[in-house]
Amino acid sequence: MTSAPRTLFDKIWDDHVVVEEPDSPTMLYIDLHLVHEVTSPQAFDGLRRRGLRVRRPQQTVATIDHSIPTTPTRIPIDDPQAARQIQQIVENCREFGIPLHGIGSPTQGVVHVIGPELGLTQPGMTIVCGDSHTSTHGAFGALAFGIGTSEVEHVLATQCLLQSKPRTCQVHVEGYLSKGVTAKDLILGLIAQIGSGGGTGYVFEYTGPAIRSLSMEERMTVCNMSIEAGARAGMIAPDDITFEYLAGRPYAPKGEAWEAAVKRWRSLPSDPDARFDHTIMLDATRLEPMVTYGTNPAMAIPITGIVPDPASVSDASERQAMEKALRYMDLRPGQFLLGHPIDVVFIGSCTNGRLSDLRQAASVLKGRHVKEGVRVLVVPGSQSVKRAAEAEGLGRIFLEAGAEWRESGCSMCIAMNGDQLQPGQYAVSTSNRNFEGRQGPGGRTFLASPLTAAAAAITGVITDPRMLLE
């Protein structure tokens, strides 16, 4: 008997079903649970109230990233609430026996940066975290998605989740990215095409030559922002690029176990005749550097383009949302974004805070100086990224250019740790969300790639990075 062709998603899903009953969601086993300080305290509280233990501390890893200062001396923390929250995760990890990559740890970092770099994130796994950007880990051919705090408690207690099966969507990206156009531009281009709810109910699998040619770090950037299109998760089939990245990492299998794992992982890619519930096509060749003009990531245009006119939108509530966004951003329909003055540049986050992102930013900043009056924060995604960047001289390039070179954390992506915009300020940011107030109340965000962010740092205005590339 030959089984029906299956997608990458189907294979992982089937392999993790604990029980499937009619009229009930599937009970799915979770291989790896990542935990951070913001979405976990109420879950640990719940365990205490019920007298429960963490079922699998050996499959649970915690870090501190959201509310942690990125200034050189991280402690003492001025904000008493942040300090209390950080103290709480330290206590919770101690009490429940969970390894913590905390303040002072050489492996501290943004949860979605440290999982892959420690080799915890592996193909074929189910991975969850109380954080929507858990979709990042799908770059390895894992099924990884964000959950709320109740579900964090469920996984802590049972290592399982109740899930209704999502539908599958193939996102096929033809062609190759042009010079100066990055993985960030690819994903912003996709979200602009399908809208911020365009992926709701689906798990994306990215396929096609443009995806296959991306490095692991670029693939993580793409999968990271799947959630900004509303997708439950984003995935990329594992291949030699994946295995090469993982080989030798601390938690990756070794020796014979590695050989066996690679053999297993090679069976994961979608079967040739596997059917997806939906397919979206994108042509990488036609993409330009992208920049957002509005207050959700779908409000993005090619950097040479003009701000669209809400009057051209027929749906009333969509039109109102766009008008509201332009009021908030203080932009006019028909206006070019090129040349628009900016106040702050933020380079970092789980989207673009890895070594290759910093290399790209440094390639623009090297030998140049930040425009007077512009504040530039470069925040590595992890302490490991920081050390690697310093070892190859990137830290020095940032400092010599006049940027701030910080300790690792989420920083100005979510503005919980004191790194934030002032009301009315404009930022070019390599993060993932341009929602109203996301980077500080009243702050205005233009999302873009590390290249575009670095170009704006030099000129003080939104600039096509291709003008500054060798």
Add this chain to the structure above:
Amino acid sequence: MQPFTRITSRVVALPIDNIDTDQIIPARFLKTIHKEGLGQHLFADWCYNPDGSPKPDFPLNQPEARAAHILLVGENFGCGSSREHAPWALIDFGFRAVISTSFADIFRNNALKNGLLPVVVDPDTHRRLFELAKADPSIVLTLDLAEQSLILPDGKSVHFPIDAFNKKCLLEGIDPLGYLLKQEPLIQAYEASHPARVNIRIMEE
């Protein structure tokens, strides 16, 4: 979890698409380690000026909003972050249900686990509800979960979908964690036949 059976209530209308969780509860209020007390920060940046004074035009600041248990919003409500603080804040303010044409996946999951009912209606009903609420902000709607019906002011009833499991949990106030814990033998059987794909202890020793 508080059971949800049937409510009859006034409505607060926010005719905006893609309301993200950063608007529902801005990140600076996520430094709490508790679930309670978030209602005062619900839609904080839309409710209040930077000096803390209320924005008089915002629907939530109208006196009748305090008595409303139903929020009517544009499509793709709750997009963005996974913060469960969003449904906690909505419930703490007094809401028991949200009506839209679509919800972001994680928000919907989080809402259901807290007894906040996400009601999906068709675009025509959705448009009609906004028209009714605009013409008369004091309109009253009824939501009957057992019947899965939304009853409009003219008595007309509209069916809304919900899966059997979540419906039962909401009607009876059942916490799904209890259900998961009862499956312990099945979890053990799964673990016995599937070696752990990662073991963090091994590396540390």
